[in-house]
Amino acid sequence: MPTLAVSSRHIYYLLPASHREGVTVLLSGFASCPGLFYDTPAQDGILSRIRIPGGILSSKQCHGIADIAENYGPGYVDVTNRANLQIRELPSGMDPTVLQDLQSIGIGARNFAVDHIRNIMTSPTAGVDCQELIDTRPFVRDWDNYIAAHPTLSGLSAKFSVCFDGGGAVSVCDRLNDIMFAAVLIDSQVYFRLYLSVGVKGKPPIDTGVVLSPEECLQVLPALADVYLQHTDINSRRKLRLRELLNHLSCESYLQEVEQRLPFKFTLHPRFNTTSSSQFFPPLQEQRLNSHHGHIGIHPQRQPGLYYIGVVLPLGRLESKQMKGLADLATEFGSGTLRLTPWQNLLLTDIPQRSLANVKNEITALKLDFSSSNINSALVACSGNKGCAASATDTKGDALALAKYLPTHVSLDHPVHIHFSGCEKSCAHHSNSDITLLGVSLESETGSSPAYQIYVGEGDSNQKFGRQLYQYVTVAELPVLLGQMLQVYKVQCRNPDESFGEFVNRYEINQLQLLFFPIK
Numbered sequence: 001m002p003t004l005a006v007s008s009r010h011i012y013y014l015l016p017a018s019h020r021e022g023v024t025v026l027l028s029g030f031a032s033c034p035g036l037f038y039d040t041p042a043q044d045g046i047l048s049r050i051r052i053p054g055g056i057l058s059s060k061q062c063h064g065i066a067d068i069a070e071n072y073g074p075g076y077v078d079v080t081n082r083a084n085l086q087i088r089e090l091p092s093g094m095d096p097t098v099l100q101d102l103q104s105i106g107i108g109a110r111n112f113a114v115d116h117i118r119n120i121m122t123s124p125t126a127g128v129d130c131q132e133l134i135d136t137r138p139f140v141r142d143w144d145n146y147i148a149a150h151p152t153l154s155g156l157s158a159k160f161s162v163c164f165d166g167g168g169a170v171s172v173c174d175r176l177n178d179i180m181f182a183a184v185l186i187d188s189q190v191y192f193r194l195y196l197s198v199g200v201k202g203k204p205p206i207d208t209g210v211v212l213s214p215e216e217c218l219q220v221l222p223a224l225a226d227v228y229l230q231h232t233d234i235n236s237r238r239k240l241r242l243r244e245l246l247n248h249l250s251c252e253s254y255l256q257e258v259e260q261r262l263p264f265k266f267t268l269h270p271r272f273n274t275t276s277s278s279q280f281f282p283p284l285q286e287q288r289l290n291s292h293h294g295h296i297g298i299h300p301q302r303q304p305g306l307y308y309i310g311v312v313l314p315l316g317r318l319e320s321k322q323m324k325g326l327a328d329l330a331t332e333f334g335s336g337t338l339r340l341t342p343w344q345n346l347l348l349t350d351i352p353q354r355s356l357a358n359v360k361n362e363i364t365a366l367k368l369d370f371s372s373s374n375i376n377s378a379l380v381a382c383s384g385n386k387g388c389a390a391s392a393t394d395t396k397g398d399a400l401a402l403a404k405y406l407p408t409h410v411s412l413d414h415p416v417h418i419h420f421s422g423c424e425k426s427c428a429h430h431s432n433s434d435i436t437l438l439g440v441s442l443e444s445e446t447g448s449s450p451a452y453q454i455y456v457g458e459g460d461s462n463q464k465f466g467r468q469l470y471q472y473v474t475v476a477e478l479p480v481l482l483g484q485m486l487q488v489y490k491v492q493c494r495n496p497d498e499s500f501g502e503f504v505n506r507y508e509i510n511q512l513q514l515l516f517f518p519i520k
Contacts, residue, residue, distance in 0.1 A: 034086070037099060037112040042387045046090035050107060053120045054140035055083030055340035062327035062338055064105050066320035068098065077323065079316040081380065081428055082119045082161075083340040088387060113154040114147045118161040121172055124341040128301040128308055128349050129168030133183040133190045134214060136164035142218050153225060155234030159241060162221065164192075170295045173204065174431055175342055178242035179224060180205045181217050186269055192217055197243040198251055202464065204431070208251060211269040223261040227254060293415045296345060297372030298356065307356060308349040312369045312377045314403045315396060316344030325366045333359050344380060375412055375486075376403045381420035382428040384439075385450075391422025393439030393450040398475055405479035410486045416500040418482070420452075424464070432458060434500040435482070436465040442472050450475055456512070457504040467509055469516075485516050 034040040034049040041047070050065065057065075065085060069077050074089040102108055109115040120140045127135040143162060147153050165173050167183035167190075180195035192212045195205035212220060231249060232240050246254055259266055296310035311326070318326075323338075326348065330336050335350035351359055363370055379402070382388065384395035399420045419426075419433035435456055442451035451472045455465035473481055486500075492515070493503050504512055 035116045036094075036102070036108045037115050038093075042088065042383070043385065043389055044089045044383075044387045046093050047387070048087045048090060048094065049080070050085045050087070050102075051109065051115060051117075051119045052084055052340055053144040054122050054126065054137055055119075055124050055342075056137070057327075057338045057340065058106070059327035059331045059336045059338075061105050061107055062323050062330075064102060064107065066323040066327075068094070068102075069320040069323075072098070075321075076317055076319045079313060079318065079340050079344045079346065081342050081344060082121060083124070083342050084119050085340070088383070109144075110148045111151055113151045114156075116158045117147060117153065117156055118159055120144055121161065121163040121175055121177060121342060123166055123168055123170045123172050124339040124347050125168055125170040125295065125308065125349075126164075126166055128303065128306070129166065129170060130300060130302045132166040132168030132302070133185060134166045136166040136183070139164045139181070139214075139217060143221055146218070146222065150222075152229070155229050155232065155239075156225060157228075157232070157239040157241060160225070160228070164217075172342060175204070176202065176431070177205055179221070181212070184211075186211065190214060191269075194220070196246060196251060196254075197241070198246040199243070201243065202426075202431075208255060209268045210255065210266045212267070216264065219262060219264075220258065223258045226261060227257045230257075293343070293372065293374075293377040293417075295341060295343075295347065296374065296377045297370055298360075301349065303350070305353055306349075307351045307353060308347050309351060309356075309359060309363070309370050310341075310372075310377075311346050311348065311363060312371070312374045313345050314376045315379060315381050315399050318346070322366045322368060325362070326368075329359055329362050343378070345377060373411070373413060373415070375406050375410070375415050378415035378417040378434075379403055379420075380418075380429045380433075382422050382426075384420075384422050388422060388427075390425065391439055392441050393420075393422050393452065393475070395420040395422045395428075395437075395439055398437075398450075398452075398478065402479050402482060406483060406486070409479075409483040410490065412486065412490055413496045416486060416489070421465075426464070432466060432501075434504075435485070437478070438465060440472065442474065452478060454481075457501045467504075469509060469512060481516075488515055 034047045036048055036050050065077060069075055069087050072090055072094065073087045078086040078088065080086055103110065120143055122136045122140050123129065126137045161177040163172055163175060163177035163180040165171060165180060165182045173182055178197045181192040182195060183190055184193050192214065194208045194210040194212060196208055197205045228242060228245060231245055255266065296312055298307055298309050300307055326338055330338055330348055333351050333355040334348055339347040339349060341347065348359065360370065379399060381395040381399035382391060384393060384397065385391040386394055386396065417434040419429045419436045421428060421436060422439040435454065437452040437454055440451050440453055441448040451474050453468060454470040454473055455467060456469045457466050489500050489503050507515065
């Protein structure tokens with residue numbers, strides 16, 4: 001008997017009558033994780049999050065979502081760090097007719113009971129990347145179809161996440177996922193290395209030493225999910241993360257149980273397994289294109305004569321008219337699809353060389369940019385206190401103000417990754433950034449006011465955001481200070497390839513403070 005954890009009173013009636021029997025509806029079961037098929041309140045209204053497996057949207061789907069943003073919401077959508085879409089500021093939840101219309105154009109899972117499971121991630125350049133070993137789009141599609149066809153998987157944690165990396169220049173190996181399949185060449189054949197999330201929260205998954213053929217991946221995934229379900233209370237409001245289960249059970253025991261459910265034994269290749277079957281390995285170290293912003297701009301595809309264009313979306317925000325305009329461009333000049341990225345930008349693919357000039361002009365006319373040096377291409381922020389009660393500051397608003405200030409005051413050869421977080425949870429960006437701005441309340445005799453703590457570079461294991469550079473910076477002071485920091489970096493970096501993180505890591509904190517604001 002499947003259990004559907006939903007909060008909208010309408011959802012039950014979206015099921016065909018033949019599927020309603022035996023279904024238990026638990027109101028508010030998904031409240032902690034926004035989705036499409038249940039109402040999720042936020043500070044600024046109802047929030048709807050739309051899963052986009054692999055981040056690929058058709059032009060028709062883009063128009064459908066843009067219409068909803070215009071007719072029901074604020075006229076914009078936000079791209080998330082899992083290549084989902086969010087529509088915020090909805091005055092009320094979407095009615096069943098609208099949801100059914102979305103399902104009819106392939107938006108949302110066909111089985112809404114599993115639509116809460118995290119978006120399936122892959123490189124946004126899958127299938128067009130000149131360096132990739134294997135096109136991962138079929139794996140995303142097959143796993144999404146499997147989830148939809150098996151409602152028992154509704155018992156998975158809403159944060160149960162799967163990623164496929166095809167070994168291309170634009171890598172997603174540093175993204176936080178419970179399970180990752182990373183393509184690798186062994187004796188001129190393509191295999192996948194199996195990575196699992198284990199250990200400390202916020203760290204990328206680690207290599208288990210297991211090597212799988214492409215055909216074996218989609219046999220292993222159901223077994224991985226089944227073992228998780230066997231060790232989890234599916235009726236619990238707060239389900240274990242896979243990382244928590246593995247920390248308790250151990251990776252070796254977990255994989256042994258998974259292997260018992262398979263028609264084959266795991267292969268541990270000598271290239272990776274240097275000691276024993278219980279040896280686990282650090283994350284991939286291959287040199288890849290800087291995925292945070294390296295996909296921005298115009299790039300040749302593996303298909304001769306075709307190009308993809310990486311478009312900057314400041315803070316992941318896309319107005320509905322821009323979304324429709326890009327969809328029309330994709331239809332006229334490309335393959336009729338847009339690709340969302342985990343770095344909150346998007347790609348237009350399959351553009352013939354002869355059409356590049358026209359497409360570039362149209363993107364500019366939509367008031368969007370595709371410059372690879374655009375300083376805003378690596379700027380991210382959580383929803384802030386307008387959308388989340390946990391946030392101490394208006395991160396979106398403050399980041400947008402910075403996005404307007406920086407391009408007119410400093411120019412760089414490549415962007416610096418700047419992350420606004422309204423609280424310690426760091427929802428918008430889990431990995432390390434060049435600069436992290438943590439929202440705090442500045443207390444004074446006249447009351448409290450929003451401010452930011454500034455962190456730079458890498459810290460030790462106890463320093464989640466890096467090393468603290470400044471403790472309290474007011475919102476008014478922030479743009480000038482950031483502009484000064486970036487200008488000093490531009491002038492004093494060793495060479496154009498030295499990142500901001502590498503630059504600041506060469507100095508002690510007191511030295512950096514003197515560099516950025518010298519005592520006169």
